Amino acid sequence: MRYLPLTESDREQMLGVIGTSSVDDLFVDVPKGALLKDVVDLPKAQGEIEVHRHLQRLSESNTPAGRTAFFLGAGAYRHHVPASVDHLIQRSEFLTAYTPYQPEIAQGTLQALYEFQSQVAQLLDMEVSNASMYDGSTACAEAAMMAARVTKRKKIVFSGGVHPHYVDTARTACEALGLEVVALPAAVDDEAAVMQNLGADVAAVVVQSPNVFGAITDLTGIGDAAHGAGALMVAAFTECVSFGLIEPAGAMGADIVCGEGQSIGNALNFGGPYVGLFATKEKYLRQMPGRVAGETVDADGKRGFVLTLSTREQHIRREKATSNICTNSGLCQLAWTIHMTLLGEKGLRQLAMLNHEKAIELADALASLKGAEVLTKRFFNEIAIRVPGSAQKIVDALADKGVIGGVAMSRLNAHAGMDDVLIACATEMNTDADIASYVDALKKVIA
16 A cells, blocks of 8 residues: 555545545546546556566667667757766756745756856857747747747748647647648758748748758848748757857847757657757847746845746736746756856867768768668758658668668658658767668668
8 A cells, every 4th residue: 555545434535525425426527438447458566576677678678879870860869968967967956956936045056047048048149048948849839929929920830841840839839829830841941932931921930950851051031031021030940069060040030049959968868858948039038938047136235046037927827828838947957058068169069060070971871872862962960861662661671770770751740742751860979880880781771
């Protein structure tokens, strides 16, 4: 009874207080056909040792990223995270702290949030940043909704280069608010198509660079066209390391920049938790979702930090809030800040250059193969490759040969009409031997 401390008399007393005769009465709103008639087909109760052994066997069926030649990207990237990052985030003052409503006892957490905002704003070349969001996809959804609030328009246009998962997440949130989401057909380059879809009813165009195909785009023209039509330009990203080498969207006229910060300080973790980055122009500050940490002085004139510009509705009367984001990925954000601090500007540029060099090696090696075509011409560390036949079948065949070769576009967007396209990524973690293994395995698979 370790995890079920209530006795039968305890349950009867609780049911009596709420006015029901049995636990079944609590489920009367569930359709009869949805209720299970039998016990769930799971093993009976086991001891801790037996459960541990079973879960250990299950975990051994996974293939960790470090065990094989690994070229996955498409929104989650394998980078080296220094051991000092994990050591520092596990300090008790960080690990156990939650929302720092009481600044007098949370100065360490608040300063970390403030430093994070400063780093994000500088990295993305924007004026203000919030203190993180859940992940890149939800940050993108919040950006789309924020653009609608700013412009008081109802249509959001997504470029064909935006990650399909970001589009789907934004669609779920936006359509619940009565906003129209227009997703353009998937394309390595659709700058012209984006401009053609600008109209007087468009609140924002959402673009991405590097995009889901790895292509780097000069967003300046799209930004100018959007502003000319009275719309905002929202620039998303999935690989924040890229801004150690390429010009960030803030320098190209973006009004809101949002994306995924997982690449810095956070391991793959089977898909999460991750950390969303969000920045905007100062004139839109009060429409920005999430929390903001500000610098101030205390009664003695000493430097201090507080949460600021946060409405009561955001935390309590949520139905009145402009955004229901009232927390953040605090520990992941701290890991990002620590890793970025360890890197510094010079270290980030060196890391970005290593990534680009490895991607060039991969692209050159794959381009030499008969039957494979590299579609991405200007890239950072990710490329799209056209292969003969089904890309998903080729990915599966590569896995059988010990190479995790990438993500089939059909897995990200089943309706894109790109069943023969796969997306591969090379980072500083890939060796020359990894690339040679990829080429050798792909040569055999497509032969």
